[in-house]
Amino acid sequence: xxxxxxxxxxxxxxxxxxxxxxxxxxxxxxxxxSIDMEALQRFMDRRAPGRSPYATRRREPDxxxxxxxxxLRFIIRNTDRRSGDYKNVRHTPxxxxxxxxxxxxxxxRINMAGGGxxxxxxxxPLCIAGGIALQQLARKGIHIGAHxxxxxxRKDVPFDPLMETLPPLADPAFPVxxxxxxxxxxxxxxxxxxxxxxxxxxxxxAAVGLPAGLGxxxxxxVESVLSPIFFGIPAVKGVTFGAGFxxxxxxxxxxxxxxxxxxxxxxxxxxxxxxxxxxITTGMPLLAQIAFKPxxxxxxxxxxxxLDKLQEVPxxxxxxxxxxxxxxxxxxxxxxxxxxLLDLMMEEA
Numbered sequence: 001x002x003x004x005x006x007x008x009x010x011x012x013x014x015x016x017x018x019x020x021x022x023x024x025x026x027x028x029x030x031x032x033x034s035i036d037m038e039a040l041q042r043f044m045d046r047r048a049p050g051r052s053p054y055a056t057r058r059r060e061p062d063x064x065x066x067x068x069x070x071x072l073r074f075i076i077r078n079t080d081r082r083s084g085d086y087k088n089v090r091h092t093p094x095x096x097x098x099x100x101x102x103x104x105x106x107x108x109r110i111n112m113a114g115g116g117x118x119x120x121x122x123x124x125p126l127c128i129a130g131g132i133a134l135q136q137l138a139r140k141g142i143h144i145g146a147h148x149x150x151x152x153x154r155k156d157v158p159f160d161p162l163m164e165t166l167p168p169l170a171d172p173a174f175p176v177x178x179x180x181x182x183x184x185x186x187x188x189x190x191x192x193x194x195x196x197x198x199x200x201x202x203x204x205x206a207a208v209g210l211p212a213g214l215g216x217x218x219x220x221x222v223e224s225v226l227s228p229i230f231f232g233i234p235a236v237k238g239v240t241f242g243a244g245f246x247x248x249x250x251x252x253x254x255x256x257x258x259x260x261x262x263x264x265x266x267x268x269x270x271x272x273x274x275x276x277x278x279x280i281t282t283g284m285p286l287l288a289q290i291a292f293k294p295x296x297x298x299x300x301x302x303x304x305x306x307l308d309k310l311q312e313v314p315x316x317x318x319x320x321x322x323x324x325x326x327x328x329x330x331x332x333x334x335x336x337x338x339x340x341l342l343d344l345m346m347e348e349a
Contacts, residue, residue, distance in 0.1 A: 001110055001117040005229060008346035011129045011339060015075075017114030017121040023067075023075040024125035026132065028346065032069050035132055040064060043131040046331040047124065052173060054189050054327045064128045074128045078121070091307040092315050096296025103307060120234045120325060123332045130335020133342040140345070142209040144338050146330045147175050149289060151201035152188040156181040159206045161242075161271035163285055166208055175330045189324045196299035200235070201326035203290045205333045207341060210275065212266075212283035214344045221279020222286070226340040230290050233332055235325050238291035242274025257284075286341075290333050297321035 002014035008028050015022030041063065048062040064074045090112070093099035098118040102110065110116050134144060145166040149156050156176040159167070170179035174186070185201075192199045215222040223241050230239045247255050250272075257268035268284055275286035297317050304315040322328065 003117070003232070005232065006339065006343050007225075009133070009339060009343040011126075013122055013125045015078075015122070015125070016111050016116040017078070017119035018111060018116070019078060021075045021077045022122060022125050023073060024128050025068075026072040026129050028343075029072065032072060033132060033136055036135060037064070039135065040128070040131040043134065043331060043335075044124070044127055046172065047127050047328050052327060054174075054186070054322070054324055060124075062124050074125065076124050076128070092304050092313060093307065094296060094315065094317055095302050095304060096293070100307075115234070118234060120322070120328075123233060123329075123335075126233070126339075127331060127335045130332075130338045133338035134334065136342055137207075137338055137345075140209075142207060142341065144205065144207045144334050144341070145169075146203050146205035146333045146337075147177050148185065148326055148330060149202040149204035151185040151324060151326055152192070152199035154181065154184040154188055156185075156204075159204055159285070159287060161274075161285060161287060163206075163208060166206065174327065189327075192294075193323045198295035198298050198322075199324050200237075200292045200294040201324065203292070203326060203329050203333045205288050205290065205337050207275075207286040207337060210281050210283065210286055210341070212281055214281040214341070214348065215276070215279045217279050222276045222281060222340075222344065223279060225344055226288065226337060229336040229340050230288070230333065233290070233329065233336060235292045235295070235329075236290055237293045238289075240289050241276055242287055243272040244274075244289060247272060286337075288333075288337065290329070292326050292329055295322050295325050 001016065002012050004010060004012040010027040012025040044062045044064065048060060060079060062076055064076060067073050067075055093103065097115065099112060102112055102118065114121065137144065143166055147156060147169060149158065157178045167177055169175045170177060174182050176182050188199055227239050230236055243255060255272050257270045257273055260267050260269050268282060271284045273282065274288065275282050275284040299317065302315050304313055305311065306313045
C-alpha cells in the first residue's frame with residue numbers, strides 16, 4: 001500500500017510496519033539534489049525507536065538505502081519484526097487503532113501487523129524526505145525546529161514568536177527548551193507506564209528565515225498545504241497556527257499584529273498570526289502546534305469485539321509500544337513542515 005502527497009514536490013510512502021521494508025519516492029526536483037547522508041542519518045536517529053526509556057523497545061537502525069536516483073527513491077529495511085505479537089488482534093480490533101476501519105475497508109487484503117500502513121513506523125520514510133527538504137531549505141537560509149511543548153498537560157516554554165534564530169534544545173534526547181520542564185513530563189510518562197497506560201501531548205514547530213509572500217488564498221494557503229501533511233502523521237488529532245484556538249477568546253484589538261518598520265523591512269509587533277496572513281507568509285517566524293493523542297496500544301485489558309463471531313470480548317495487547325509518541329514526534333513534525341515549505345517554495349521558483 002502507498003500514499004502520495006504534495007503538488008510540486010511529490011512524496012510517495014509505501015510498505016508497512018512488518019513488511020520487509022518501507023520506502024519513499026521523491027519526485028519534482030529538476031535535478032538530483034546534493035544530500036549529506038551523514039546529516040540525514042543523524043536526523044533519522046532522532047526518530048528511530050529503541051533508543052529511549054520513553055520509546056518502544058523495538059530496535060531499528062533506520063538506515064536509508066538509496067535504490068534509485070531517477071526517480072529519487074530510498075528504502076529502510078525492517079530488521080526487528082515480531083509479527084506474532086499481533087496474531088490475537090487480527091480479527092479483534094484494538095480500541096483507538098485503525099484495525100476496525102481498515103478491516104471494514106480492506107478486510108484481510110493488507111498486513112495489519114504492528115498497524116501495517118497506519119503505523120507510526122511509516123514516519124521513518126517521511127523523515128527521509130523531510131531530512132532532505134531540511135537540507136535544501138537550510139541552503140536558502142531557512143531553518144526549522146521543534147520541541148515538546150506539552151505532555152499530559154505539563155508544559156514547556158513556547159518559542160519566542162518574534163525570534164530571529166531557533167533556540168537550542170536543552171537535551172536532544174528529550175527535546176524541550178526549558179530543562180526545568182522535563183522532570184514533570186517524564187514523571188507523567190512514567191506514571192502512565194506503571195499504570196499500563198499512555199499519555200499524549202503537543203509538539204510546537206517553527207520555521208525562521210522564511211521570505212514573505214509564500215502561499216496563496218484559501219486552499220493554496222500555507223495552512224492548507226501543511227495541515228494535511230501533519231495530519232498524515234499517525235496519532236495527530238489537532239493542528240493550529242499562531243495563537244490557534246486561543247485567538248477565539250481574544251478581541252480583534254488583541255489578536256491583530258500591528259505593522260512596524262525594522263531595518264527597512266515590514267515586521268509585526270506581535271505574531272499571533274503565526275507568520276501567516278491570508279494563507280501567505282509574512283516573513284515573521286512560522287509557528288504551528290501539533291496535538292498527539294495517547295498511544296492507543298496499552299497493556300491494560302480493554303473491551304473489544306470478535307469480528308468473526310460478532311461477540312464482545314476482552315482484549316490484552318502484546319507487543320512493543322511507545323508510552324508517549326510525542327517524544328519521538330519532534331523530528332517528524334520538523335520533517336513534515338520542511339516538505340510542505342519546500343513544496344511552496346518550488347511553486348515560486
